[in-house]
Amino acid sequence: MNYTNYQCEDFVADSYFRQWVKQPDEASSSYWYAFLTAHPEQAEAIWQAAAIVQAVAEATVGLTAPANAAEEATIWQAVSRQIQANEPSTPFSFLSRYRNTGWNWLVAAASILIVLGAGWWVRSRHLPASGNVAPKPVAIQSPISQIEQKNTTPKPRLVSLPDGSSVILKQGSQIRYSTQFDAPRRIVHLTGEAYFEVARNPARPFFVYAHGLVTKVLGTSFNVRAYSADTDVVVTVRSGRVAVFTESDETHRQKVESPALEGIVLTQNQQIVFARRAVALIKPSEISPAIARTVFPLHAASFVFEARPVGEVFDQLADVYGIRILYDKATLGLCRITADLSDESLSEKMLIICKTIEASYKLTNNQLVVSGQGCRP
């Protein structure tokens, strides 16, 4: 392709150019950067075209018919019935995700995944600064004191935040937050890997600061994972909306302070790469839900319960969150739960359950201990 005479809009209309802007890979990035080096006179057109691709792509998201889970489930059931009729030998013994009501919460719950590399971060602390240095974290407020929570065990560790949000810290991870966590902004600094379930409160946005990247949500659940082998920060949204921007962003402060989600707003199944060395964000690209699910075991679970024994509910929570729940089977075993706990954080789920069965719970050493009088048959 001869791009030398291309105008801005020719680039926008070009597949290979769009692919680079939306889903950059090594091949396309090296091609376009080489082209830019060879043709600096085209730089303006290219950057403008890139901005247009991003703007149009962002605009098209809102123009798509929203997903309708019930409809998709009906069609799937029809398809699988038909296959079964045509090929009776097809094994259908698996637990289809469309068969339980959990499907609904899949759509409702929003979660994001952030992959970030600790390797470079560790190096940068020991090497003298040079060239592209990590941006200085913009201090939002000088906190009176900080609470630090670490997980040095190989098992996930549950941390309850003062606002009712839950954080499940993975091995070797830590979070830090201010004692003034009730301030207008809920801020958590993360190193490592964690699953967040944020208690909904649009008036007090929730921020995760991770090695130069800021993720902002108004209240929802999301997963933050950090692989130490990676050098990029990758944010992946399961569904819902979150905003990401860099700490070095000139308008960082405005984006933090705005009541809305500003910056790059990610929606369902979108992924963004933050190149930490270059301190640059590469525009969102789509990921396959199939891939997203392999890293989101939580999505396989349903939290809609109808007259289920409380033990079963606890087992499921323990399993999904990787925690231990201790309770007296003799007293609480008869209690039953009917609730849709899809959108609540673990702390909120536990509160609702405990209210229902007139019990209380305590979090100690990664164990939830539930105690109560029990239920009459």
Next chain:
Amino acid sequence: MFQDEACLWKAFQQGDIRAFEVIYETHSSTLLAYGKRLCTDHHLVKDIVQDIFMEIWTRRRTLRDLHTIKYYLFKIMRNKLSRLHQKTAVLAGEGLWLDEDNQFTPSIEFLITQQETSSKQLAQLQNAIARLPGRQREAIMLAFYHDFSNDEIAGIMSINHQSVINHLNRALSALRDLFLKVPILALLLHYFL
């Protein structure tokens, strides 16, 4: 369950129904969304989606890869709809089909996005895209939302490569005035420094 797309693909070709379900889940919502933008009879679109997935299950061995599947799904969707369109146009009239003159009815999602978005430009851009003539809008959606290449768009819309580029160029020049307002410099600093 499936380590990566290659595993998923292999399992699907070997007749693993779970793999098929994952593929269904990956593509059903976008395919439904695409169909509903072409035809207002949503029941018809649902039936077509069902047929299409039966078809890819039956033909799984001859399909090349996951990306091909997406292209294949969209292409059959459009073919089936336009064949039905030709058949029923006489009977049902044009109102059923979202053609050149019909505009998008904004979805709730769209309205929410508009409300939430802090950028006026984005909302204006969305409105302008919604007002584009049917085929230009379709080409824009296929290119920028569904991420198809121009060749794939040509295949899906059953037009030639140059027509795709013409549609895109016309649409882009209709949107040009809005781009002047896009804060390009800010975006640049953001993404490419």
